[in-house]
Amino acid sequence: MSISEKITLLRKEKNLSQEAFAEALGVSRQSVSKWESGSALPDTDKIIAMSELFGVSTDYLLKDDAVSTEPVTYNPPENPSDETEETERNDDMFSKKKKKKGKGLKIIALVLALIILAAAIGIPSYFGGFREAWWELNGGKVQYPYILVHGLGG
Numbered sequence: 001m002s003i004s005e006k007i008t009l010l011r012k013e014k015n016l017s018q019e020a021f022a023e024a025l026g027v028s029r030q031s032v033s034k035w036e037s038g039s040a041l042p043d044t045d046k047i048i049a050m051s052e053l054f055g056v057s058t059d060y061l062l063k064d065d066a067v068s069t070e071p072v073t074y075n076p077p078e079n080p081s082d083e084t085e086e087t088e089r090n091d092d093m094f095s096k097k098k099k100k101k102g103k104g105l106k107i108i109a110l111v112l113a114l115i116i117l118a119a120a121i122g123i124p125s126y127f128g129g130f131r132e133a134w135w136e137l138n139g140g141k142v143q144y145p146y147i148l149v150h151g152l153g154g
Contacts, residue, residue, distance in 0.1 A: 007035050
C-alpha cells in the first residue's frame, strides 16, 4: 500500500474531509489532494504531524509494506519529563558539536594566520628583502663619504 493510499484510508477512518485534514496540518486542500492522488509527497514535518494526528508511526506511513496493512499505533511517552530530559540531552549533544566545530574553525584560522605571517616575515628576510624595503621607506640607501668610512689615510 502506497503512502497516498494510506493517507486517504486514515483520513476517511477519522471522518475528516480533505479541507478539515488540510486545516489540521496547516496546508491547502490542493496539497492533500495531490498527496492522495500520488502526484506529490508530503514534507517530512507534515508526515510527522500526520503520524501524530492519526496515531500511527512514520514508518507505517512511509514504507510500502504490502504484508501488514494494520497501522502501528503511536504511543507518546507517559511521563513528559522523560521526553524533556531526552530533548535536553539531544540539545546538549548538538550544542557540543557546534562548539567543537566553532573551536576547530578558530584553530584553523589561527594556523592559517600564523602561516601567512611566517611567510610575510620569513621569505623576504631569507632573500634580503627587508633591508631593501627599509631603505625604500627611509629615502634610499645612505651613501657615506669615503673619508667617514675609511678614514684619512694611512
